[in-house]
Amino acid sequence: MTMTPHGRTVIDRIWDAHVVTELGGERTLLHIDRILLHERTGPALLAGLAAAGREPAHPELVFGMMDHTVDTRPTRSEDPRAPSGSVFIDSFRQRTAAAGIRVFDLGDPRQGIVHVVSPEQGIVLPGSTVVCPDSHTCTLGGIGALAWGIGSTEGEHAVATQTLVRPWPRRMQVRFDGRLSAGVSAKDLVLALIARFGVNGGQGCAIEFAGEAVRALPVEARLTLCNMAVEFGAWTGLVAPDDTTIEWIAGRPFAPGGALWDRAVAHWRSLVSDPDADWCETLSLDAGALAPQVTWGTNPGQTVAIDQPVPDPAAAPDGQRRAAMERALAYMDLRPGAPLAGTPIEAAFIGSCTNSRLPDLREAAAVLRGRRVAEGVRAIVVPGSTAVRAAAEAEGLDRVFTEAGFEWRKSGCSLCFFSGADDFGGARRVISTTNRNFEGRQGPGVRTHLASPATVAASAVAGRIADVRHTPRS
Amino acid sequence: MEPLTRIEGIAAPLMRPDIDTDIIIPSREITSPERTGFGEKLFAPWRYLDATRRENPDFVLNRTPFRHARILIAGDNFGCGSSREMAVWALHQFGIRCIVAPSFGAIFRTNCIRNALLPVELPEADVQALAAAAEAAPLHLVVDLERCEITGLAHRRLRFEMDAGERDCLIAGLDAIDLTWRHRAAIEAFQARDRQARPWIWEPR
Numbered sequence: 193m194t195m196t197p198h199g200r201t202v203i204d205r206i207w208d209a210h211v212v213t214e215l216g217g218e219r220t221l222l223h224i225d226r227i228l229l230h231e232r233t234g235p236a237l238l239a240g241l242a243a244a245g246r247e248p249a250h251p252e253l254v255f256g257m258m259d260h261t262v263d264t265r266p267t268r269s270e271d272p273r274a275p276s277g278s279v280f281i282d283s284f285r286q287r288t289a290a291a292g293i294r295v296f297d298l299g300d301p302r303q304g305i306v307h308v309v310s311p312e313q314g315i316v317l318p319g320s321t322v323v324c325p326d327s328h329t330c331t332l333g334g335i336g337a338l339a340w341g342i343g344s345t346e347g348e349h350a351v352a353t354q355t356l357v358r359p360w361p362r363r364m365q366v367r368f369d370g371r372l373s374a375g376v377s378a379k380d381l382v383l384a385l386i387a388r389f390g391v392n393g394g395q396g397c398a399i400e401f402a403g404e405a406v407r408a409l410p411v412e413a414r415l416t417l418c419n420m421a422v423e424f425g426a427w428t429g430l431v432a433p434d435d436t437t438i439e440w441i442a443g444r445p446f447a448p449g450g451a452l453w454d455r456a457v458a459h460w461r462s463l464v465s466d467p468d469a470d471w472c473e474t475l476s477l478d479a480g481a482l483a484p485q486v487t488w489g490t491n492p493g494q495t496v497a498i499d500q501p502v503p504d505p506a507a508a509p510d511g512q513r514r515a516a517m518e519r520a521l522a523y524m525d526l527r528p529g530a531p532l533a534g535t536p537i538e539a540a541f542i543g544s545c546t547n548s549r550l551p552d553l554r555e556a557a558a559v560l561r562g563r564r565v566a567e568g569v570r571a572i573v574v575p576g577s578t579a580v581r582a583a584a585e586a587e588g589l590d591r592v593f594t595e596a597g598f599e600w601r602k603s604g605c606s607l608c609f610f611s612g613a614d615d616f617g618g619a620r621r622v623i624s625t626t627n628r629n630f631e632g633r634q635g636p637g638v639r640t641h642l643a644s645p646a647t648v649a650a651s652a653v654a655g656r657i658a659d660v661r662h663t664p665r666s
Numbered sequence: 667m668e669p670l671t672r673i674e675g676i677a678a679p680l681m682r683p684d685i686d687t688d689i690i691i692p693s694r695e696i697t698s699p700e701r702t703g704f705g706e707k708l709f710a711p712w713r714y715l716d717a718t719r720r721e722n723p724d725f726v727l728n729r730t731p732f733r734h735a736r737i738l739i740a741g742d743n744f745g746c747g748s749s750r751e752m753a754v755w756a757l758h759q760f761g762i763r764c765i766v767a768p769s770f771g772a773i774f775r776t777n778c779i780r781n782a783l784l785p786v787e788l789p790e791a792d793v794q795a796l797a798a799a800a801e802a803a804p805l806h807l808v809v810d811l812e813r814c815e816i817t818g819l820a821h822r823r824l825r826f827e828m829d830a831g832e833r834d835c836l837i838a839g840l841d842a843i844d845l846t847w848r849h850r851a852a853i854e855a856f857q858a859r860d861r862q863a864r865p866w867i868w869e870p871r
């Protein structure tokens with residue numbers, strides 16, 4: 193019998209370009225092109241490295257960001273909004289300085305959320321391998337990088353050796369066919385995917401997101417899509433680079449220029465999947481049929497279309513899942529069978545590495561222009577980077593938000609997670625553009641509904657979970 | 667890293683699916699950039715009733731004999747969510763050395779291997795059987811990493827699979843960075859080639 197030759201996937205192509213050596217079994221020693229650090233997990237990593245008497249192999253390939261614990265209130269102070277947060281900030285400053293690693297500190301125009309800043313500055317490039325001790329590193333797949341989150345100890349390994357050991361990943365292709373309808377975004381696409389196949393639907397795979405709907409997405413929306421690959425249980429996700437990607441990167445501060453640019457582009461254009469590529473798994477979803485999505489429960493898979501009722505645990509496939517649904521409903525204080533749209537909210541949050549880029553802010557502003565947030569709703573918008581904030585202000589979006597009653601904040605992770613101090617001021621039910629609706633994620637007892645920026649804006653105005661398709665834009 | 671060959675002790679059942687690292691150790695509990703002091707913070711939202719750390723008597727790890735558990739029997743997708751390695755440190759510092767579940771969050775699983783905490787994947791039915799036995803009567807298990815098997819369940823010997831490289835590292839307690847430096851020549855050769863092939867990677871201004 194002859195072997196059938198199979199085409200190769202974009203993941204194989206990036207992987208192969210980074211193989212240092214095969215270690216036997218399923219394991220490979222991979223070269224790592226970029227290591228990103230932030231002040232929340234970076235200090236322990238650098239402390240471990242120093243304690244072992246080790247030094248960074250290539251400090252010029254390591255970048256540090258201040259994002260997780262920084263004060264994002266409009267009056268930003270040096271004091272972090274987390275108990276003992278200054279320990280993290282100070283320790284990160286000292287340890288990065290000692291290790292010769294550059295940091296975009298508070299006050300730097302490049303400061304912001306690591307997963308927003310690193311593509312924006314051209315630090316992360318298509319076809320590169322990128323790690324960061326942060327689970328949403330997969331966001332960077334949106335630009336065609338093979339990027340994944342690691343722990344602190346693996347981070348030490350990466351910084352010390354510029355390599356990591358990885359098992360050969362199973363490769364999955366997820367196709368989104370058709371075109372998104374008006375009012376439906378990349379966030380809805382990925383929430384629908386997780387709802388359909390479950391929070392472990394990605395099975396630890398490396399995923400290529402493909403199909404007509406993905407090709408039509410701008411880079412920022414691809415970053416949103418890949419951001420939630422980890423919430424889908426994937427190892428990582430990416431979108432193969434194309435003209436959209438290449439145009440987006442051109443001219444960014446750390447991107448290659450001159451003759452190197454042409455060589456880089458030639459390489460990036462080779463990073464595609466063959467039509468007969470050998471996928472371990474393939475999934476597909478009709479993007480054209482999707483409505484805006486909102487989570488009802490306490491994980492991102494507990495999601496329904498905005499026009500659907502809260503599901504009934506009686507329909508769960510087994511007892512364990514039924515119990516999990518019942519717990520989620522109790523925590524979220526929702527009744528099965530009731531419509532989710534119309535549920536009163538007390539706060540609205542636009543921000544995080546999922547949805548805080550300029551197009552996200554534009555989408556929300558288009559809904560908010562000439563409107564006011566409903567009485568009693570605490571509304572907060574946090575641009576993902578200082579550069580996004582400046583760009584938004586240059587086109588007057590800050591005024592649209594503040595005139596609508598939103599608080600216009602400085603860049604950082606902010607209320608994406610509760611770090612102990614900054615909170616929604618007693619609000620219990622929050623509609624949020626973030627990526628995790630886990631119990632207590634945004635504060636003790638806080639009930640989080642994940643949605644797109646447009647849905648959050650429409651809901652803030654209505655004072656209840658709302659269908660943005662019924663809120664005309666101005 | 668401490669070598670890990672055989673883990674023996676009480677198994678505690680915690681059969682919820684999708685237990686995320688925010689529950690294993692919430693962000694607000696992470697108040698130090700050190701690697702120690704996380705044991706008492708493990709599962710804080712479930713383990714304690716209030717800020718004074720009054721114990722919730724219903725939570726499994728507050729009950730006898732489970733407060734001395736060495737092995738945790740957990741639901742599907744255990745350790746999903748944030749990459750925080752403090753989740754593994756908290757489990758380890760509490761005394762847990764092995765977690766048995768149908769599947770794990772990918773980053774969490776790697777973090778376990780790096781910290782001498784053994785993640786064992788078993789089919790859902792086997793995990794259910796272990797959990798049911800642990801609920802019914804104190805269950806003392808022996809997890810043998812050399813043989814890749816778990817004993818202690820009446821009339822059953824549960825085999826599990828593990829990547830040989832990972833297993834060898836755990837058994838020998840080898841330092842992964844030292845192991846990697848054995849390939850220094852290959853790393854240097856790769857980098858020399860790569861500087862020619864992809865020079866833009868090496869000059870981020």
Ligand code: SF4
Nearest residue numbers: 328544545605608609
């Ligand atoms: S914005 Fe939220 S999810 Fe993103 S890196 Fe910051 S804390 Fe993590």
